[in-house]
Amino acid sequence: MTVGGIDVGSVNTSVVVFNDGCILSQLVLGSDSTDSDPHRAIELALGAAGCDWSQLGPVVATGRGRSSVDFAQRQSSEVVCQARGALWVCPAARTVINLGGESSRVISLNGEGRVTSFVTNDKCAAGSGLFLESMAYLMEVPVAVMGTMALEAAVVEEVSSRCAVFAESEVISHIHRGVGKERILAGLHRAVADRILDLVSRVTVEPEVVVTGGVAKNVAVVKELETRLGYPVWLPPEPQVVGALGAALLARDDSGK
């Protein structure tokens, strides 16, 4: 049976259409796109899979905006969906670091793949994906290349990791002093990694560590995490759809197939 998972996040909406052990289609739509409306998003994903509504079985919704998905048979938390999706892409996963637009969380799994504990970031913006986006905007650097640029720096310019507002004023000061963008970006990424590692320190972390969410696409954050953890992390082919994939797998369980 064809089933669906939809992850309505604070920044992006992701959809996975799944059947017979395979992902038929997957989409990530920005919140600024009219296509990110849950109805429209799943229609697009169904179209890409060569299906229509009549062929779609159960749908499970997750993400901050999951209650807005009126066609979903049920909702599930991000923790459970991220864990489930991460296990599908990496069956040996014992830790999931999910780095979204507003929320970051670290999830511990036991040997049977069950969630045993998790921590979520507090309401502070420092360390979030949106913080990286706003810094990219401030420095007039495309989000997609900011990580690569940061890795080019020979020296890291220190940026506060404690507060997004103070970090912004520090960045502006560095720009005014003529510090190179690469050096500032390296400092920013280290600051973001500091916040993530604060969370990591609050749960048991064991390899394999799977990193998911939009921030997982940032090579500098991932490299900093690997350096500080002391071992490589596992990156899914499309880190932004892992939550939607987990939701689709729950929908598959519900359908009994």
Added chain:
Amino acid sequence: MIDNLRRLRRERHQEARAWKERTGGKVVGVFCCDVPEELIYAAGMLPVRLLGAHEEATEGNLHFPTNVCPYPTSCLDQALKGRYDYLDGVIVPNVCDMVRAMYGAWKLNVGIPYLYFLEVPQRIGPRGVEFFAEMLGRFRSSLEELSGNTMSDASLRQAIDVYNRNRELLRQAYDLRKTGLISGVELQEMVLSSMLMPKEAHNQLMSECLEEASQRNPAGDGVRLLVSASMLDDTDFFQLIEECGGQVVADDMPTGSRYFFHSVDSEAEPLHALAQRHLAEIPCPRKMLPGARLQYVDETMADADVQGAIIHNLKACDCHLYEYPYLREMLEAKGLPVLFFRGEETEAELETQRDDIEAFIEMIRG
């Protein structure tokens, strides 16, 4: 049941004003469980627990920085907004830095005619109890002066009996909650209303509630949870847990079991018995005796089949945060998953807590 209990809490200020008008008596606000309300009751006055609110402390925050425990600031905020204008007195026990600071803050900024600073010793052994009993003797005299009534030992013993009866009824409700006949929210409404209204009336109300509960069918297939909290002064957090599929079956908090778990020895000399119960038996972390607290938490979970624990500590409540690692370790050693929140007494925090509670409950269900 729940509507009446909730009304009594929500309309507590009107209820207290109406009591004053009806009886001509005085209403005295108290902070914390360490103040023996029996003395206020025996003097013919109405003790009411001071509660904060989930709202921005726009007035309170003018007097204290935001990096302190928000509960006392919230109470002060409510007073500065005029919601406690009917109080004839306030009792400030020496229990922690922020509550202690309330003495000066209320004296300087709130027009309360009577403020009493009750010394509560840090030493918990027999000498501490002896000292506290002596402090209660002075407190008794001061209350006699405030009320204009003499407090006989007989009236004090009668007060202890009324309060013990209330504790017994609340303990019965606590046991019924474990069976699903009473919900977590209902029990918390019972405790909060007990702290706010005359005890005989509350005893009557409790008897009716227990009778009503015994007619029900056990409800609830929710995930069975222990809640340990530094201060929850309304039922919103419990409501949230229930909405997310949880069922609170045990608790460790000042507005919960700590208020009624231990009775006062009605055979002993009254002041000494009150000192013993309030100083030595309530396992508040301000006493810095984690062992006793952990044993107490264990007792609160007896026969409750707890599946997980939520610890809710208000930010900067140093006493509770000091014991948090010990408590977490003890619970996890029992195989219980633990979810921790740092509370802030704001309206907005509940929605962010919802996501984590839903995930926690889903995690336990597996």
